[in-house]
Amino acid sequence: MKAYYENGIVRLSEVSDFDPVKVFECGQCFRWNADEEGIYTGVAFDKVLKIWRDGDEICLKATYEEYERIWRNYFDMDTDYEKIRRLVSIDEYMTEATQFGAGIRILRQNSWEALCSFIISQCNNIPRIKGIVERLCKGYGEEIETQDGIYYSFPDVGRIAATSEEELAPVRAGFRAGYIINAARAIDSGELDLDSLKYKTDEEALSELKGIKGIGDKVASCVMLFGLYKIDAFPIDVWMKKTIKEHYDGRLSPCVFNGYAGIAQQYMFYHARSFVGENRVIVK
């Protein structure tokens, strides 16, 4: 891959495995949206970015310094997904799923944002999850001014820890509001040190996360995979259950993916959600 800067745009050429549509629509994040021309705008780490595909190149509206400081890491540019696809293609089905999902990358998202977002995701659909997250950011995040309007950063833990369920009502998070505030307070008080979990084993991280009321197996696994870049974490939701039943007779040990179970899961999930029966469905 090569990266070069030109007229306010960082261009990545000769990139393998980077399809913005798949990266943003594969279910790992909730703050990226495309316009009519396929240009995605999103906010991460207090920065607004526009990103799109131009022929064989990926274009980021950012300075080269910002690319090096934030986006190179955020988009996991130093990981070889071609190699990982090969490693997790353990059978015919996985070969198909990885081919279909080629272009997916696991974003290295902020751990608190991931935790909060996946608490919100429980028993919810994507449009509504996105709506709740945006209202949360608008109500409690910091303004970020850009040429085409005002965006909002994801709120600090402390700001959410200091609010109440009543005050949070306009966000319309429903029964998840209590969980969000409770988690924020646990982190803010130091009871749960999210970033220290990066250096702990998957078992320890999982059990510490599950110690927080409102976080079960599925949300904890998502936090590990998407917020702590623990790429062996294996979230199982209804879609994954269905696929495992269909292709592995209901039983599948994550071990078969040799440390890459989380990424394997993402290919399976994306494939499962894109097809229902024989029919290709629109995923939005």
Next chain:
DNA sequence: AAACAGGCCTAAA
């Protein structure tokens, strides 16, 4: 109208 949605918690077998 009633069921359901990318879980979790609690109570009860």
Next chain:
DNA sequence: TTTAGGCCTGTT
């Protein structure tokens, strides 16, 4: 250890 019912809210 597994299972049922309830939970906010919005959409079909």
